[in-house]
Amino acid sequence: MSQTQAAATPRRPIECGVPDAMDYMHPALVNNFGNWQRHDRPRPGVLRHVSRSGDQVWTVRAGTQRQMDVHTIRKLCDIADQYAEGHVRFTIRSNIEFIVADEKKVTPLIETLEKSGFPVGGTGNSVSMVAHTQGWLHCDIPATDASGVVKSMMDQLYEEFKNEEMPNRVRLSTSCCEINCGGQADIAVIIQHTKPPLINHDLVANVCERPAVVARCPVAAIRPALVNGKPSLEVDEKKCVCCGACYPPCPPMQINDPENSKIAIWVGGKNSNARIKPTFMKMVAAGLPNNPPRWPEVNEVVGRILRTYKTDARPWERMADWVERIGWPRFFEKTGLTFTKYLIDDWRGARANLNASTHVRF
Amino acid sequence: MAKKMHETPHLDQLENGPWPSFVTGLKRLAKDKDYVVDVLGQLETSYKTRKGYWKGGTVSVFGYGGGVIPRFTELKDAEGKPVYGDAAEFHTLRVMPPPGMHYSTDILRKLCDIWERHGSGLIALHGQSGDIMFQGCTTENVQKAWDEINVLGFDLGGAGPAVRTSMSCVGAARCEQSCYNEAAAHRVVINSFLDEIHRPALPYKFKFKFSGCPNDCMNSIQRSDMAVIGTWRDNIQTDEELARAWFTKHGMNELVNDVVARCPTKAIQLKEAKDLKAGGTVSAVRLSDGHGLEIDNRDCVRCMHCINVMTGALAPGNDRGASILVGGKRTLKIGDLMGTLIVPFMKLDSDEDREKLVDLAQRIIDFFADNALEHERTGEMIERIGLVSFLEGIGIDIDPNMVSQPRTNPYVRVDGWDDEVARINAKAEQAA
Secondary structure, three states: OOHHHHHHOOOOOOOOOOOOHHHOOOHHHHHOOOOEEEEEEEEOOEEEEEEOOOOEEEEEEEOOOOEEEHHHHHHHHHHHHHHOOOEEEEOOOOOEEEEEOOHHHHHHHHHHHHHOOOOEOOOOOOEOOOEOOOHHHOOOOOOOOOHHHHHHHHHHOHHHHHOOOOOOOEOEEEEOOOOOOOOOOOEEEEEEEOOOOEEOHHHHHHHOOHHHHHHHOOOOOEEEEEEOOEEEEEEOOOOOOOOOOOOOOOOOEEOOOOOOEEEEEEEOOEOOOOOOOOEOOEEEEEEEOOOOOOOHHHHHHHHHHHHHHHHHOOOOOOHHHHHHHHOHHHHHHHHOOOOOHHHOOOOOOHHHHOOOOOOOOO | OOOOOOOOHHHHHHHOOOOOOHHHHHHHHHOOOHHHHHHHHHHHHHHHHOOOOEEOOOOOOOOOOOOEEOOEEOOEOOOOOEOOHHHOEOOEEEEOOOHHHEEEHHHHHHHHHHHHHHEEEEEEEOOOOOOEEEEEEOHHHHHHHHHHHHHOOOOEOOOOOOEOOOEEOOHHHOOOOOOOOHHHHHHHHHOOOHHHHHOOOOOOOEOEEEEOOOOOOOOHHHHOOEEEEEEEOOOOEEOHHHHHHHHHHHHHHHHHHHHHOOOOOOOEEEEEHHHOOOEOOEEEEEOOOOEEEEEEOOOOOOOOHHHHHOEOOEEOOOOEEEEEEEOOEOOOOOOOEOOEEEEEEEOOOOHHHHHHHHHHHHHHHHHHHHHOOOOOOHHHHHHHHOHHHHHHHHOOOOOHHHOOOOOOOOOOOOOOHHHHHHHHHHHHHHHO
16 A cells, blocks of 8 residues: 555554453463462562462562563563463563463573573562663653663662562662652652753744743742743742753753753652551752763762661661651761751641651650 | 664663663664664763753654654754754654553564564563553654554553553452452553543543552552552451461561561550450451460551561451542642542442442543643642542542541631531431
8 A cells, every 4th residue: 555545544543442461461360360368489589479279370570671672572572481381571660570380490480581681589678670761762851861870770789689688678760850750769869950941032932832831830930021022931040949840841941951950869758558658758869960871979879878778777667667767867877968958848838847846866 | 784883982881780781772773773773873962961852742643642752853963954864753652551561472572573663673661651662663653553553452552631551560460469350440440531541631641550459569649640559448367377387487576576566556466375356356366376466457557567577377358449549649840749548448349349430530530621720630639629629529528537637727617517517417317
């Protein structure tokens, strides 16, 4: 069919929605769906689930680079065909899981995965793969990369991924702008801009829907203005918190700055309801340079926080539980990070983050 | 054979170290594709200058308004020509995975073949919303790739001001903590809103996420506008054989410090075996001939901690279902919001139960569509108008489970108090 014909008779989409998981699920999981009784972890990277039917399955979990070329995916498929009856699944943190119903396959599967370059781990009290965003590879508003930051972090945390030596599970995320698509985590690495947007007034009128841009600003620092005779926008730089919210709807308000867009580190976010209620993460360091290709300054701080947590936290304490026990002064003392005035909240609801008590740990 | 590679000294350093390298993957693709040679060229430039060079635009498939993320290069030479011309367009197709992200190798290979033919050959498994992201496609090839992906039974996900792709945990497929059929709920809810996914017309994005228990492995409380989180109403179940085995292995220190002391509401107590009493709302289990655990389920908030530590020995009850929370989101614009509980419990056992979930979702989305400001998320709308207005709008009665405590300020008109008490009492009498 020629291109003109194709355009004349376009194919209507089949609006089929979410596929049925049962069509793709490992048969042992289909057979025992809803009938699992318990699980344990025979070794890091391996889960054993026991069904009320008496069936058992072993899951072998391995790390991936998330952004995968088709050759890598096919290699993983070859391994699944050889050991796991041609089925795999992925976790929310881009780990791949192979399910086997025969215990004898576990060791050779692990050996094959590791020989092929996929670390086995990410279970229990390990540091799992970093949840991350798109960065320079694909995002339209990134101040930094994502996959590269994560690669450099996971190289450093490789042994922590493969072992279960942390007090509780550790979840990490990175985000390449302050929207923070990476999400809440025990430790999060997020860009923190430090200068107001640089506005190209020649372009604003043609590119940006000005009232919408004004409405985006969380601190009402943007107002319409006539600049050099052209309708544009101006920013009250005293009010501006440099969040970058104006940049996506108005690209001429450039917020990304190779020198002045820095990186901040946050700790103590958790989504689980276990023990204390879910918690937001707290900023504990900022001003770190955006330093590709391996971001050594960021990795140094992340490594330092993790080492301190690993030695100091008690069993089952997530990062948030640990800090709740030892208190923030001791967190900063033990990690050697500097508590600055920028870490005292002044956003709405800030008073809830101040200490309204005499509770002090000496 | 593709054209010669550009020098990539920065990216080359991301091939060192033990973790799998996406750069090595891109280089492998670049052996066959000029397209990826130039993608690497532009990415290396970003690493050098610390700037991003993609801008959005408008690209879609026939019949849909969303699901494709268009990217055009802004890295141009003095004459305005793309520096890396073969990668001037780098669009992404967002495709919805099966719930729980299960795949046969057969379907993965077919998807790889399609993407090798029409796209860059780079696939992210998965994006932060849960999509299979087919990354890197020219405008011309988007429709071709989509046509082939669609006939395999896969559909595009959401983008822009639309209902978005969803995620659910492995759940009942392989987890003993699962409190409802996550895959079924995920599929029936999302497939009821395909029009809202494919034709963006909401004030802003709307996300669902489905977690089978309060461990919330899908991070739904903070990452979705409507979170469906499994829970149970009756007593925690116990298994003495597994409890004794746990105690033999872990001992008294771990029992006291890791289980009893970590219960957030002190619902769990260590008792001498002779004092152990089960019955009513109390679960009890022997750990040895001398000791046992007693849990008063009225005080338990279903946090999952003791069940996580002593899995199998302790388990969620039999009367399972889900709690519903609304309004979770990340920073921009008003700051981070966790979801707020609006339904403490609903059954999700049958198709009929799941239809009630769809109905609730429909009411929330309708209210959101009518009342949210442009670019305002559900949680921000609720913050602006107040939870009570929202609940009245969607027809849900208030419940003290919805607050962590009653108000601490007097800034409210209470001249309707008596009427409100009378109305609530009348309703309670009617229900009795």
